Amino acid sequence: MQLDQIVLGMDIGGTNLRMGWVDREYTAHDVEVIPSAGVYQSENTAVAIAKEVKAYCVKHFGEGMPAIVAAGFPSVVDRDRRKIYSSTNFPGLDGVDIVKAMSDYLHIPVIIEHDAYYLLSYDIYSHGMKNEGTLIGCYFGTGLGNAMYIDGKAYYGKNGTACEIGHMPIPLSEEPCSCGNKGCIEMFSCGKAFERLTKKHFPETPIGEVFETHAQAKVLDEFVRYMAAPVATYANIMDPDGIFLGGGLVQMAGFPKEKLVDYILQNTRKPYPAANLCLYFSKRSPENGIIGAAIEGFRKL
Missing domain, CATH: 3.30.420.40 (ATPase, nucleotide binding domain)
Incomplete structure (x- = not known):
């Protein structure tokens, strides 16, 4: 595994937070599901998410980190793709520069998106279509x-x-x-x-x-x-x-x-x-959002 050739994809929902690392073949590995309640009830939600990412990376990569983190939220995202609006599931994130908070903590690039765009990226890929x-x-x-x-x-x-x-x-x-x-x-x-x-x-x-x-x-x-x-x-x-x-x-x-x-x-x-x-x-899979996030993460890279 070359860490500079993988993306950590995240599908963040109101009930659970799913994450896994994805390779260049768009295969998800070591997918974990974490209850979201402990994240959104924290004092600093963005940092709490970053801490979950760090714990995952320590567990699976030791001291290493992936090339980029791509996180999807069930919320409207601002045009610059840094903040979310009107998030009923994550009120502690409204108006917060999530990208800065997470990248400052993790010291690697972070991108965020409305989760529907990641789901659509996966659907286009899984149906063998060109975007x-x-x-x-x-x-x-x-x-x-x-x-x-x-x-x-x-x-x-x-x-x-x-x-x-x-x-x-x-x-x-x-x-x-x-x-x-x-x-x-x-x-x-x-x-x-x-x-x-x-x-x-x-x-x-x-x-x-x-x-x-x-x-x-x-x-x-x-x-x-x-x-x-x-x-x-x-x-x-x-x-x-x-x-x-x-x-x-x-x-x-x-x-x-x-x-x-x-x-x-x-x-x-x-x-x-x-x-x-x-x-x-859509093809039914719990990994859709994770792989879709990675597809966009690789495009950024």
Whole structure:
């Protein structure tokens, strides 16, 4: 193992922090899962994350360090890719220069990104595609994570907050969203909404079995229609070369993937882009975010 030829990839979530080192063949090694609570409850969250990285490196590399650390956060990241905004899972990181804090502690380069961009990088790679044209990722988890590459370059917008289509408004809705607005579509199409729905309509069914057990339920059909709406909106606005669909909801047992595709196409403009819209489903792997982070880490190197 040549340490100057590996990247430490990190997938930082509200529940767990995953990290592993990745080689030039995009294979993840020594993946570890650490509860996030101890990190975000610390006085200095950025340094706490850096300490976890240091402990990992001491364990696996002795005195050595990888070439670079690439960390993905489930949060909006500023245009310079140094700070995060409105992070409900990591309130101690809002507005903090995470890159400086971590690189100062570790003495190696650090990059950060919205985790959706790392997931999209992995999806493009795992499907054997080139990062060309317009490629979009839609990841249905607790919220709706999105990313977009145009001709191989990440699209961030003026402030770094582009691609947040989960906050497309539903008219006349008063459902509060964590972003501070009301009626955002992710409050009807993602994990929080699904949890509310299952507690109300299927209280006796474990949440992971709801799609399998109640496949014909009207409320689930409506839920999938809500999921399709932001994807179709992306297709109509961007006329993309491909859209990747993933996240925990899509990967649940019994999830009706064909129905989601049908509803997306029903709401996509005819004849184009509907006639040749390319939709791809993410490959299920706990290492997606880690490898995607490493892909971008190697690009930086």
